[in-house]
Amino acid sequence: MFIEIITIGDELLIGQVVDTNSAWMGKELNKVGFEVIRVTSVRDREDEIIEAVDTAMKRVDIVLMTGGLGPTKDDITKYTLCKYFGTELVFSEMVYKNIERILANRISMNPLNKSQALVPKDYCTVINNRVGTASISWFEKNEKVLVSMPGVPQEMKTNMTDEIIPRLLSRFNVETIFHKTYLIKNHPESVLAIALTDWENQLPESVKLAYLPKAGIVRLRLTGRGLDEAAIKERVLKEGAKLYDILGEDVLDENDSPLEEIIGKILRGQGLTVATAESCTGGNIAARITSIPGSSLYFKGSVVAYANEVKKELLHVSENSLIKFGAVSEEVVKEMAFGAMDSLKTDCAVAVSGIAGPDGGTIDKPVGTIWIAAAYGKKVLTLKQEVDFGRELNVERASNNALLLLQKILK
């Protein structure tokens, strides 16, 4: 069952806000068998919204929209949809009560909030938004469904999960889609594709393959589609299993989990604790590890040591090593890793020190030079990252490499 998404707001087009809603919606809808085939982002203009809605409604039976429902003047989605469906706005006591409840203990009701209690009169089921003041409009006309939701990601997510997806499932019959994503390390995309040529050529028609490379890791996604759920699943898993014969331990995971979740499982499973010692990654690895609920079971903390004095004081890096080898060196990251284990009393640790850029490079150590260490007990592994991909990506690759090195040493 095909769906199109329309996200509305000038801020998306001028790049002030990245549209993360459609990706999240695509993922959740896919899990239950709906397939998003197009996402369109348009400005807060009546004619452009109507044109986008109209062409989408002609192509598919379900259109989901986010954005343009705020209390302020620039938000026109609700009025525009009334025009499109040929109806008008009327006051809703139910929505008004919900707005009162949401605003309680925060701010007092004002005319703008009150205007959010206006809802479309015909063709529309109004759904109360339990986490925000903008209500959801579920339009239905000529067997087609259009749902307009708030653009605030948290509000959209709550309402999609609690209201919209369950209602879509009871309203439409869906084909099964089954995805399985394998995380592959140590293989640049084209090298991987060569290694997998024979396997790829023997894949059945009903199983699609996609390569998704990012910051040193390639995700391989297998997708099966059809009506017989069990058969599709079996087919995809059978093909996926063959990857282990070809790639062995370079298949890191098959649950499309982020690296930090994979590491978290390993640490929990082995009952180990971890710390990070970060210079150029600046707390990114710690932030990723702690993005996983329950990480307090294995993560004790981190020392972000931007200044050399912090490396010395809190991580016991020797003055001598800093002078002799420099802060960006194999010797210093080793000492940082062991220093973190010692200071934070953990079983293992990762450490990173490098030149993220854009400035600070030298001839010996150009921008992009990053040393990484993972220590466990008395063992230590190190890695030198060398190419400059820009500050942000350098940091992301270093974080990935640090987590991969930790995974390797724990094996």
Next chain:
Amino acid sequence: MFIEIITIGDELLIGQVVDTNSAWMGKELNKVGFEVIRVTSVRDREDEIIEAVDTAMKRVDIVLMTGGLGPTKDDITKYTLCKYFGTELVFSEMVYKNIERILANRISMNPLNKSQALVPKDYCTVINNRVGTASISWFEKNEKVLVSMPGVPQEMKTNMTDEIIPRLLSRFNVETIFHKTYLIKNHPESVLAIALTDWENQLPESVKLAYLPKAGIVRLRLTGRGLDEAAIKERVLKEGAKLYDILGEDVLDENDSPLEEIIGKILRGQGLTVATAESCTGGNIAARITSIPGSSLYFKGSVVAYANEVKKELLHVSENSLIKFGAVSEEVVKEMAFGAMDSLKTDCAVAVSGIAGPDGGTIDKPVGTIWIAAAYGKKVLTLKQEVDFGRELNVERASNNALLLLQKILK
């Protein structure tokens, strides 16, 4: 001058990858006077790509595309565009040499990489990609321009900046767009809108206003458009200046800078150093501060103290306070902030301790309860954050509030 963007790839539609390209492109294009009026994301399907390209080419004179240019089978953009323009692929020696150069010292040339040297024969200027193996195709037919670029963000960004934007500017005459974005603190969106009603009503037709609320901060964007650059700029700045009369110090910034950049400027300007002590934010504040190039001038480091022992050992939080008040308390965040200043020898510090969720809440301290402190010299300010918006947003709001509190204490 209007532009449409088309981003291609199944991974965007099933939500495995968030399309960050179009936001970046929209922002950069806007700066030089182009206006992105629509973004469409479609799957790797020939008919859907052709339909999206065709309708976009009918609406505007410039279409920019990213994605689908990888060496693997699932990438079909180049072949599809040849079909659309009625041409074919031919081998390019120039592109082949560039691929050889890119792959040198990394992997050896293989048939898949070699196939990337095939380029469209007619209607097309081929532009070498100096940071990747996929070349850029600049099509021109019937006075319309279509540019197909790789989807890897770093490659797209480099080529947009170095090649595409300069070529667009020399090919087209553009109207001026002038944006100014004011960061407002302490005002929920609807409260702000009420406070600004009179001002909003007196805005001239040529100046548009948008509200962009996020995690406790509202960005107000004023946009002027026209041919007389100086007049537009003056008009927007004149209206923006009035905001200071209405909102005073709650206007935090007018350069659309992220909070961490604003704080960075203040610290640099005053010659001060800072540290963070983070429990539930897990390194996020440090990661944000260090995302700013040159932050090593004022940021010395951070202690991420997830475990109470780390709070005691590295931040000198007293055992007594932890027992008496608990880790999530005003007393403990104060001690954490002063402990960080002491341990990392800085002039000021921020500290955060709270329950990010989804678990760990109690009746006294439900999920979402987060204490924040900012210390400078002997002074300290604290703040209690209370509503639960989900783990990710709780952390983001706490990071924002910590940076705002730091800004306040430094004033």
